Amino acid sequence: MYRWLLLSYPRDYRRKRGAEILETVRDTAVTHRGTRVAANLVRHGLRARLGRPASRTVVLWATVFTLACGLFTASFGTWLTWLGSRPLDHDELAVAVNQLYPDKPVSHIDRDDPPSVFIIYGSPLSWSSASDLLLGDGGEYSLAGLGASFEQLPADSRPRVLAELLQRLRASGWDDTEAVYSNAYDCVPDDPRCDPATIPSNITVYAQRGDDILEVSINDDSTTPKMSLALTRSTPWSAYPVGVVAFVLGALSGWCLFGWASRRLEVRGPLAQGSAKFLFGFAMVMWWAPILLSTSLMLSHHLSEPHPRWHPLWEWLGQPAMSLAFLCGCLALGVAALSHRLPADQTLAHP
Structure with a gap:
């Protein structure tokens, strides 16, 4: 051993x-x-x-790099498991809607299956979406879903509508969560026209049955109040073990890669070492700034309302919303790792 x-x-x-x-x-x-x-x-x-036995910070920087590599590798592994999940079926949505409200006409229902597991602006990810991913619209890359809606809900009986909805969900075998209330619109604080007591609120209920997740929203609109339903899939069970294994492999690979670069840099001159350290620091800022920002926002979001399915790991890392920063970091690391020819210690032999 x-x-x-x-x-x-x-x-x-x-x-x-x-x-x-x-x-x-x-x-x-x-x-x-x-x-x-x-x-x-x-x-x-x-x-x-x-390498660098006299250095006191090399272990710290190696750990920072290793954790980032492990997290990004784990997110890629879980993304692959999502691609192998059971595709959505519009017939399942039609069955769910008919079980909940067989006595109510549907104003809209999706009758086609989504083109892929994840979509951006309604289409599968492709090279034509590169500009959207890199230039600020990466957050539009999200899990595909199927939707349906009902019009003309009675505006003065939302508690009755909610109670009826919860009863029908449970009767159909759905496990529902606590209803979430949110303002229908935002207004400027301290504005005389902004009265929180008069702002209408929307109600959202999440329910799960098997690997199906149903999001039901009761929109408070004085003109045409309506109820909308969105059907998505739950996180595949394989995402958890695959994510752990991918994290371990990515972290070990990152440590070995950092060690190789560290030992290789020991024999370089001060200029090469200084430029490599600067590019490495720049890359770590480009990697870790989105992670720290997104993790704090995601944690606050998840604690504020129930989630039958947590957001995928890559969104916690700020991807692909901040993919441009990630690629800039990769480019900086690539430039830092460029090989420089060392002077050959050779002498010419004379005949």
Whole structure:
């Protein structure tokens, strides 16, 4: 087992000191717990990959880079599991609507299946959507859904409509959540015309049955109050184990990549080291600023209302809404990693 754990050390280090390390470990394992010896072996091996033994900050920067790589890799892995989820079927929506309100005419219902699991402006993601993703509209890339709506709800009996809706959901086998009330529109605070007591409110109820999630909204409109339904899929169960495995693999790969670049940079001149450090710092700002901003906003959003399905991991990382910053960071890392030819220590042989 210990021989396999030597893979945590860089290759050159293993060639020079591998036999000595194994001999020391086998002698130490007699008087110490094997798990502790193995953990120390891996810890020292990962540190040896970073080079720069006198540096006190290289471990911190490697950790920052490693966590980012793990998070982005995990988000990509969960995205792949979503692509393999069961596609939406407009017939399922028609059945759900008929179960809830067989006595009420439907003003609109989607009669075609979505073109893909995720869409942007109603269309599948393609190269033609690159400008939308990179120039501020990446937030439009979202999970596809099917919708239906009813017109002419009685405006003076919304509590009765809500109570009837909850009763019908439970009778049809849906597990509903607590109703969420939100203002129908926003107004400027401290404005004399802004009276929170008079602002109409919308009601949203989330319900789940199997892998189906139904979002029912009762819109408070004095002219044409209506109820709208949106059918989407729940998060695939495979997204969780795949996300964990992808995070571990991405983090390990990120650590090894950082270590390779760190050891390679040790032999460079001050100018090369300074430019590489600047580009690395710029890349980390481009990666972590969207993560910190989006995570705080998402956490506040999830705590403010119930969510039968959490937003996918990439939205917590600010993607693809801030994909331009992410690509700028990748470009900076690529420039920093460009190889520079080292002077060859060779002499010409004379005949």
